[in-house]
Amino acid sequence: MAAYDVAVEERPSASSVDPVINDFSIQIATVNGSGSQTANLVLLRAIFQMGVPVSGKNLFPSNIAGLPTWFTIRANRKGYIARKKEIDVLVAMNPETAREDVLGLPAGAMVVYDEPLDLAALRGDLVFYPVPFDTLLGKVSRDVKLRRRVRNMLYDGVLSRLLGVDLDEMEAALRRQFGGKPRVVGINREALDVGFAFADEHLDKRDPYFIEPMNANQGRILVEGNAAAAIGCMMAGVTVVAWYPITPSSSLCETLIDYLRKYRVDAETGKATFAVVQAEDEIAALGMALGGGWAGARSMTATSGPGISLMGEFAGLGYYAEVPAVVFDVQRVGPSTGLPTRTAQGDVLTTAFLSHGDTRHPMLFPCSPEECYSMSIDAFNLAERFQTPVFVLSDLDLGMNTWMSPKFEYPAKPIDRGKVIDGETLEKIGRFGRYRDVDGDGIPYRSLPGSSAPAYFCRGSGHNEWGQYSERSDDYEKNVERLSRKFETARNWMPAPMVEINRRAGIGIIAYGTSHWAVVEGRDQLLDEADLQTSYYRLRAYPFRSGLASFIERHDRVYVVEQNRDAQMASLMRLELKAELAGRLRSVLHYAGVPIDARTITDDILIQEGYRAEYSVADGPIPHEAGVGGE
Amino acid sequence: MATVTAPVKKKTNRLGLELPAYRGGKTTLCAGCGHNAISERIIDACFAMGIEPDRVVKLSGIGCSSKSPAYFLGSSHGFNAVHGRMPSVGTGALLANHKLVAVGVSGDGDTGAIGIGQFVHLMRRNLPIIYIVEDNGCYGLTKGQFSPTADVGSTLKTGVVNDLPPIDTCALAVQLGATFVARSFSGDKKQLTAILKAALGHRGTAMIDVLSPCVTFNDHEGSTKSYAYVKSHDDPLEELDFVPFFEDISIDYEPGTMREVTLHDGSRLYLRKLDHMYDPTDKMQALRVLHETHGRGEFATGLIYVEPAADDFLTTLNLVDEPLASLPESRVRPPKAVLEEIMAGLG
DSSP, rough: HHHHHHHHHHHHHHOOOOOOEEEEEEEEETTTSSHHHHHHHHHHHHHHHHTTEEEEEEOOOSSSSEEEEEEEEEETTOOOOSOSSSEEEEEEEOOHHHHHHHHTSSSSSSEEEEEGGGGGGOSSSSSEEEEEEEHHHHOOOHHHHHHHHHTTHHHHHHHIIIIIIIIHHHHHHHHHTTTTTTHHHHHHHHHHHHHHHHHHHOOOOOSOOEOOOOOOOOEEEEEEEHHHHHHHHHHOOOEEEOOOOTTTTTTHHHHHHHHHHSSBTEEEEEEEOOOOOOOSSSHHHHHHHHHHHTTTOOOOEEEOHHHHTTTTHHHHHHHHHTTOEEEEEEEOOOOOOOOOEEOOOOOOHHHHHOOOOOOOOOOEEOHHHHHHHHHHHHHHHHHHHHSSSEEEEEHHHHSEEEEEOOOOOOOSSOOOOOOOOOHHHHHHOOOOOOTSSSSSOOOOOOEEESSSSSEEEEEEEOOOOOOBOOOOHHHHOOOOOOOOHHHHHHTTTTTOOOOOOTTTTEEEEEETTHHHHHHHHHHHHHHHHHOOOOEEEEEEESSSOHHHHHHHHEEEEEEEESSSSHHHHHHHHHTTTTTTHHEEEEEOOOOOSSSHHHHHHHHHHHHHTTSSSSSGGHHHHHHOOHHHHHH | OOOOOOOOOSSSSSSBGGGGGGOOOOSSOTTTTTHHHHHHHHHHHHHHOOGGGGGEEEEEOHHHHGGGGBBBBBSSSSESSSSTTHHHHHHHHHHTTTOOOOOOEHHHHHHTTTTHHHHHHHHHHHOOOEEEEEEEEEEETSSSSTTTTTTTBOTTTOBBBBOOOOOOOOOOOOOOOSSSEEEEEETTTHHHHHHHHHHHSSSSSSSEEEEEOTTTTTTTTTTTSSHHHHHHHHHSEEEEEOOOSOHHHHEEEEOOOOOOOOTTTTTTEEEESSSSSOTTTTTHHHHHHHHHHHHHTTTTEEEEEEEESSSSSSHTTOOOOOOOOOHHHHHHOOOOOHHHHHHHHOO
C-alpha cells in the first residue's frame, strides 16, 4: 500500500486540474515480441486487485516479432468495460509509432515515453514524462540477457508511482504469473522498484489521473473468453475435440487440452475420458467432429472465418444427415485472410446458411466470458437435442482479451443427450425410422453405432423417413419440411434474449455479442447528453424468438448495433419480419477491426435521430490514421 | 510341398450367424461392375471371421465405390459422407467408440484427387480402419473422366489419351506409414478374401487398393484398367493362405518356400513363394517392387507391406476402456469442486 499512500499525499501539489479518479484509459505502445504482455497484464491485474473495474484490449499484429502493438487498459469506477475511444495515458515505447501515437491524443493526456524518442516538443497541450529506460535497466541487474526481459516492467514501476497503482498488488500479480519461479518474480520486482524510484525522484506529477482502491471486484475473476469457453466445454462433458490452429481460436482448444489433461483423466487408470486430434485442416476437423457426433460422442471443433468457409460442405451434411457437433467461430476480420488479429462480427450471415441448398444453423452469441462458459454447455445440449451442428459465435475481442467476470456457476441441469433410441423407446415408437417425426416436433430418434439398437445408413444424399436412399419429390419435400419444423421447435429452446423495455422510450436498440458493452455505456450517454430514452434487446441466439417482432413493434425506430459493414444481423431479421416491422430497423455499424466503443454508437444514433448534424470533433481520427490531429 | 488342412465348411460362423446376415441391399451399380465382386468378398470375409455386424461401421465418400456400403452388411451402421472426406468421419467415429470395426470404401477419384489430403493423414495416423480403394482409373458416376490413378497413355472410350503419371496409392501408403498395404484384383476371389480377412485381423490402417474394372466406361482396348488388361498383367507377389485366430490349423511347409506373418489378433497369414521370396516387412523392397512392376506395365498384387506390432492411433491416445460415447455424466462432467478450484485460480 506504500505506493498508493505516497501518491495520495502528493495529490494536492499535483496539478490545478481536478483529479480524475478511476475513470481513464491507458495505452501502451510497444513492439510485438518484446515481452510487453507480461507488464501489461500485471498492470491490469494490479488495478483489478485494487477493486477497480478494469478491462484490457490488446491490439496486436499478425506477426511473431517486430511490429507495433498497442495494449489499452481502461479503469472505470462505473464499471464500463467497452473500449474507450480516447486515450488519456500513453506509454510510448515504440519509436515506429510514437509520433503518431502522441499526435492522436486528446489535449490534457499524459505521456510516459522512452527519453531518446524526444517526444515532448511535438505538443504543448500534453503532460510529458521522459524516462531513460536503458539507463534504468542498468540498475536492475548485471545479467544483460535477463534484464532485457524486464525492460517493460520499468514502465509499470513508473505508472505505479504516477497513478497510484499499488506496487505490492503488482508483485502479487507477478507471483500469480510466475508462481514457481521466485528468481523471475524477484528480478521483475526489482525493475518495478527501479521504475518507481525514478518516478518518485525525478517526475513531478502534473497530470490528473489516479487509481484509488474500490471494492467493486468481490467474487469476480479475470479470464479470456476462449478460456471460459474451454471450461464450459469441459463441464459440458465434451469427449471428442478436433481442431486446426487458427487465430483467434487456437487458445480455446489449447486451454481446453490443459484442463482436460488435468481434470478428465481417470484417477485409477490414468486413462483419458476425452480424445483430442489436431486435424490436417478445418474440413477434417469438422469431419471428425461429425463422425464423433454420429457415433455418440459430445464432439466439437473451434475455428475462425477462413475455417468456417472451408467447413461449408460438412456443415450442410451435418444439417441434412442430422448429426450433432458444436462449432466455435471466434470471429476475426474478413473477407479472405482479412485482418487475422482484429475483431469483427462478420460471419453471421455466412454461418446462418453455411453450405449449399436450403440450410439453416442454430447460432449462439455470447457477450461475456460468463456466457462463453454457459453457452458452451447450452451448445452441446442443443446439438444433441436437435441433432445438428450448433455454432457459437464469439469474436477476437471476447476470445483473446482479458475480461472481468463473475465466477461461473456449476451447471444446474444434467446433460441432455436428446432422442437416442434404446429398447424401451423402440417399443414405444414401434418401427424405427431414422427420420420419422414420431413426436410432431420435427426431431426424429437416432440410434448409435456399436449399440444394439437398429442400424441406419447415414447419408447426405436424398433419403426418406426410414433412412433409405430416395430421389422421390414427395420424400424430399416431406424431409426438408420436417427439418424446417425442427428449426421452428428450436426457437424456444435457444437462450432467451435479455430485454429491457423502457416505457418512455420511442426507440429501441438491438445488439449481440461483445457490442453489448458499448451499448450499455452508449445508452447512458444518450440519456446524459440528449435525454434520449432507449429500450434494449440483447439477442443471444438464432433462430430468433418470436418476442423479437413484438419488441420492434413497441418502438418507432430500432437500431441494430453490430460490428460488420453489411448489417448482417439486421438483414437476417428482415428475412423473417413483416415488411412494416423490417422498415423500422436502422443500423449502427462499426467495422474498424478494433472493438466497438460507446461514442460511436451514441454519435451515430444522435445523428440518425436528428440531434446532431455531423460527427463531433472529439471523435477525431483513430490513432493509426492520425497525421495532424490534436489541435 | 505345403499341405493345408481345410476346415469343414459350415453354414454358420462362430457367432452362429449365416451368410445372409452379412448381406446388404440390392446393388444399383452396373451389371458386372468389379465393385459388386468386392462387396461379395467383404461379406465372405466378415462372415468367415465371425465379425459382429453391430460392431461394424461402414464408411464411404462419394462416387460409385462409395455407394457400395449399402450393398453389404445391411444390419450395420453406415455413413456415406462427403466427397473425399471419409477418413475424417471415420476418425471421429472411432474416437467416439474405439470398439467399432471400421470398413471404409473409397474410389480412385475419392482418394487420389479430392480426398488425397485426408488419405495422406489417415495413413500417417495409423487409425484402425480398413480402407479399400475400388480402383478403376476413372470417374464412373460422372461418365468416365480420367482419375489420378489412370496410367500414362491409357485412353478413354472417346480416344482421349491420358498424359499425366498415375498416383500409386499403395506406394504412397507405404511411404506415409500405413501398417498394412495390399493390392488385389476384384476378379481374384481367393487372394482378395485372404487379404480382407487379414485386414480384419490387423490393428492399424489396412490400405487395400483393389483393381476393379469399370465395365461401362473403362473396359475397352487401350485402357490399362480394363478387365482383360488387369487379368493379363496381374503379377502376384505370393500366394496367400489365411488361418484365423480361432481355428486350430497347422500348415507344414519346407523352409524357404513360405513366410508366416502373425497378425494382431493372432491370426496367421502364410505367404507362399512364387518366383522370388517376398518379404512384406521390408519397406524398401516393397517400394522397389511397386516401382519395378509399374515400369513393366504390370500390377504387383498381394500383401505388399505389413507392420503387425505398430501402435495404432487410438492406442496412442490412451483412452479409457469404455467407448467415450457411452461414458455417463459422472465420468465426463467434473464435480463442483473442480469448477471452484478453477475459479479460485482465476480470482
